[in-house]
Amino acid sequence: MTDIFLGIDIGTTAIKFGAIAQGKTIFYHRVPLKTYNEDGGVRYQKASEILALIQNELQTLPISLRKRVAKISFSVAMHSCMPVVDGKFEQVFIWSDTQSMEEITVFKQTSDAERFYQKTGTPIHEMTPFAKILYFQKRRMYPEKTKWLGLKELIMGFFTGISAIDLSTASATGLLNLPTRQWDTEILAYLGIEQEQLGQLVAPTTPFLIKRELADKLNFLPGVQVFAGASDGCLAAYGGYLANGLSASLTIGTSAAVRQITKTPSFDWQRQNFCYYLTENVYVIGAPSNNGGKVLEWASQIFADEPMQFYEKIPDYLAQSSVGAKGLRFSPYVNGERAPLWKANQKAEFKGLTIHHHKAEMVRAVLEGLLFNVKRLHEMVKAPRTLAISGGFFESTVLCQLTADILGADCWLAGENEPIYGLYGLINQVTPKQSIADLQKWSANQEKQAEFQQIFQTYFD
Structure with missing residues (x-):
């Protein structure tokens, strides 16, 4: 009986494996993945380590389970770029690589920048493969015929022998023409590369067969279907949408993102x-921030001897301070910023700090600044006033309520936003859930919402 779906999610810090049968997870495991940091903003993972981790993990699965796998699909982190020279590859530059920051800052001032954004739907930022290839080409760091692939092509090549990239992952490269769903010839010409140097474009649900020799080695059946899948951000939003029926979502983990499932492309x-x-x-439209739980992690090191004490005392800090933190404001950019500023070197700062401010006001200012920044993302996406919330930030009920008050939204706590669940639903054509009655809900306090809205009008001036 072959009835198991196997999802593999390659992220920035870990690779996750999930086996699902008839909608129920029967196996889930996470293995850490190392990222290498070097001077000059270089951030990469190693292809050999990724493939070794995947092989090792799959070989630990019970053979009885492997023999039941019928479908395999993949989620990958967006914006990866892996140079392939004469068939050889190793470094996979990831989204946080900032080598191209100066190059892309100059490009933003050109007339091409807005046109390329409108074609692709990908922000003009050093995170993208467009920016990375531009930087490498300007400095002639790789041979002329270098192939520019990524995590998806790496994993698809390993499982099927075809260096394919799905349209979802491709649409985050800055190289795909969104209306035509083809590599954009003008953008490629600007970079001095050709379509043959990129991966083969396929639909997320196009089936391939697993390589026979790999199936034999891993004890899978030879007829296992392999699907390219999509990107982690899109799949996280889609998984949540299927689980709760809410088209808009806010995730605050280490970073933060507001996303919305829509039928119509939208650009700003x-x-x-x-x-x-x-x-x-x-389509999935949205806005990402570098500064979610990372801000709280930083604050815990500043305001408490023990980080856990800081998190436990957040309700006390909020109770001991008033809305607006006595005029103290905090720009939460401890980790640079993506939307809406798109500046990797943006700095955090307190404004209006006086001798009358104490620890409670400073902690409140940190929390309010973080969430006012999220409110800007919420408005960018034009998300409805009902949205699913998920991520470690929302383990605190007081932060759930504060989020509802600042956003002026009904916030439904939803857990199932893992990309693997989105993968399963995408490949197996699962229909969205019609009821959210079983989810916990926080609604905005109208009086506090009005106070926050007034403060927000000038908060980032």
């Missing part, structure tokens, strides 16, 4: 929301 050149393809007539 000034603030540059992203707009990525998922399937026919399904």
Whole structure:
């Protein structure tokens, strides 16, 4: 009986494996993945380590389970770029690589920048393969015929022998023409590369067969179907949508993102929301921030001897301070920023700090600044006033309520936003859940919402 779906999610810090049968997870495991940091903003993972981790993990699965796998699909982190020279590859530059920061800052001032954004739906930022290839080409760091692949082509090549990239992942490269769903010839010409140097474009649900020799080695059946899948951000949003029926979502983990499932592409050149393809007539629009739980992690090191004490005392800090933190404001950019500023070197700062401010006001200012920044993302995406919330930030009920008050939204706590669940639903054509009655809900306190809205009008001036 072959009835198991196997999803593999390659992220920035870990690779996750999930086996699902008839909608129920029967196996889930996470293995850490190392990222290498070097001077000059170089951030990469190693292809050999990724493939070794995947092989090792799959070989630990019970053979009885492997023999039941019928479908395999993949989620990958967006914006990866892996140079392939004469068939050889190793470094996979990831989204946080900032080598191209100066190059892309110059490019933003050109007339091409807005046009390329409007074509692709990908923000003009050093995170993208477009920016990385531009930087490498300007400095002639790789041979002329170098192939520019990524995590998806790496894993698809390993499982099927075809260096394919799905349209969802491709739409986050800055190289795909969104209306035509083809590599954009003008953008490629600007970079001095050709289509043959990129991966083969396929729909997320196009089936391939697993390589026979790999099936034999890993004890899979030879007829296992392999699907390219999509990108982690799109799949996280889609998984949540299937689980709770809410088209808009806010995730605050280490970073933060507001996303919305929509049928219609939407672009904002000034603030540059992203707009990525998922399937026919399904797009994910949104805005990402570098500063979610990372801000709280930083604050815990500043304001407490023990980090856990800081998190436990957050309700006390909020109770001991008033809305607006006595005029103290905090720009939460401890980790640079993507939307809406798109500046890797943006700095955090307190404004209006006086001798009358104490620890409670400073902690409140940190929390309010973080969430006011999220409110800007919420407005960028034009998300509805009902949204699913998820991520470690929302383990605190007081932060759930504070989020509802600042956003002026009904916030439904939803857990199932893992990309693997989105993968399963995408490949198996699962329909969205019709009821959210079983989810916990926080609604805005109207009086506090009005106070926060007034403060927000000038908060980042």
